[in-house]
Amino acid sequence: MTTSSVRRRARVAVGVLAVDAAAFAGLLTLNFALPRAMPGDPVDALFAAGSPDLVADERLRAALAAYYGLDRPPVEQFGHYLAGLVTGDWGVSIRDGVPVTGLLAERLPWTALLVGTALLLGGLVGVLLGAVAGWRRGSRLDTAFVVVAAAVRAVPVFVTGSALIAVFAVWLGWFPLSGTSTRFADPGPIGHLSDIAAHLALPAFTLGLPFAAAQFLLMRAAMVGELGSDHLLAGRAAGLPWRVLRRRYAARTALPPVIAAWGVALGTAVTATVLVETVFRYAGVGLLMSEAINYRDYPVLQGCFVLLTVGVLVTGRLADLVHRCLDPRVRR
Template sequence: MLRRLLQAIPLLILTSILMFLLIHAIPGGPDAIYDNPNLDAAGRAALRASFGLNDPLPIQYFKWASNMLHGNFGNSLYTGQPVSSVLAQRFPATVELFLSAFILSLLLTAILGTLSAAYQGKAVDYTITTLAYFGISMPIFLLGLVMQNVFASSLNWLPPSGTATLGYTFSPFNALLDHLMHLLMPMVVLAVTFTAGWSRYLRTSMIDVIRQDYMRTGRAKGVPPARLLLRHALRNAVIPLITIVAIDFGAIAGGAAITESVFAWPGMGQLFIDSLNRRDYPVLLTALLLSAIFVIIFNLLADVLYSVMDPRIRYS
């Protein structure tokens, strides 16, 4: 783990450089902050100097990176608040949506992938495969809009957006229930999108494991089918899936951003899109860097989980 962490340091530095250069490559770049017709030339010059935009690009990067290492992420160009405060307000909502959707997706993947492999070539397998292809082909934003139209507008079962019903005073229990009702649709939309693909990977891996000699030996010895599938087959079949899940972390984050926008969920994804529209570059850079850090952490966790699921795996 220590070796993997040390390897992540140059990767993170390179990623931060590329992100910094991409922000400056956007048409207008950070210079857009002083593109105000009400500012005179002196005001523009003072604003450029205050943001350090007169320095050469390498100097700007080293100043930004140095401030980041000291916990100074700058101030939002839109609200004037420290970026750390802006992110702290949004981060819990994203963690809640991400973890709930991630756990639901893994549970559905394990159930559907195992059933599809166990009943290969039968009606159950064909039904799950059809649903999986539907989930793979359905864009996140379209699925979200369809669910809003069906469950919020037509049936009026669930609230269409937000995190709480405004204008009502609830008891603690009813407030929690109301919040969960708001969470349900964005959680399901995000989970279904990734369950569809992951269940296909698990099905293929399960079929390969089921055909192994030790599985035939277990059946011959009278091991119950459920125990054989869940304890022996699933544990070995899930190892390739760990790689896919770790690689898909960036896609999950992108899906969360779209989902948060559709359902007005006040998290990091919606903040990122709003900051992009407002050209709030300090917030954008910090959000991108946090995403890169979490991608690296997820890949490190994948390495650890390999050895947990299969003790034969060792890293040199």
């Protein structure tokens, strides 16, 4: 590797890091500003009539605002927020009165399990079906798959989740209605894993279905673009069977952009996860964020946003690196 090549790669790496740092700084600023742009504040939510945590004493209300720093100027609050991110002190939940880091550590594994299962299984199914449909472009199977995929992408996840609950949880009784596991049950290690899988099935299917449809359409388009490529024609002229050409050459060449889209899909999955966890009452970060919005719980909202922002940025960058490793054209 020449010196100019090393310098060029170093400049590219520095530019990428600078872009990521600027994006992260902007997202941190929005993370602080957006919760405070909502009507009311945490004390107003506690003070609202009909709230289960009604605070009717004005002196107590003022003390709460002072304790959580809500009476300070916005600039001072922003400085305290940034200092807390650096030191690891993400504040205390106004609703629950416990550290935000403890809440996130409790909820994050469930969200990671849900998102990981949905994206992994949905991506595998979408890629396999997309490769088959793309190779058989114009067939009845291809047309049926495309129609179903387009219909799936048009249906919101909360509609799909509600329908699955009505059919498979209420009517048939095959799966639990909500939650991550059955409380106060001790079925043993195997039974506990089966119970978690039963609670995970419907939310993961709801979240993974639109992702599978998106991966299917992307893989199909990539496979169709490979059908007339020179290396396939050369392979066919050399006597290679179509099965080998489809699996070893066409699918492998079409796969890199699909893998890159895996990381991009995580950004969409973040929004969908909030809706899915709310519909199924799945105790993850999405449900925690939904509950924090109702209570204007600024520390919890900020902690959830930071955690999800870091996850999206890191995953997107890893997907870009994988894409570069798999596709020499991108490296050049």
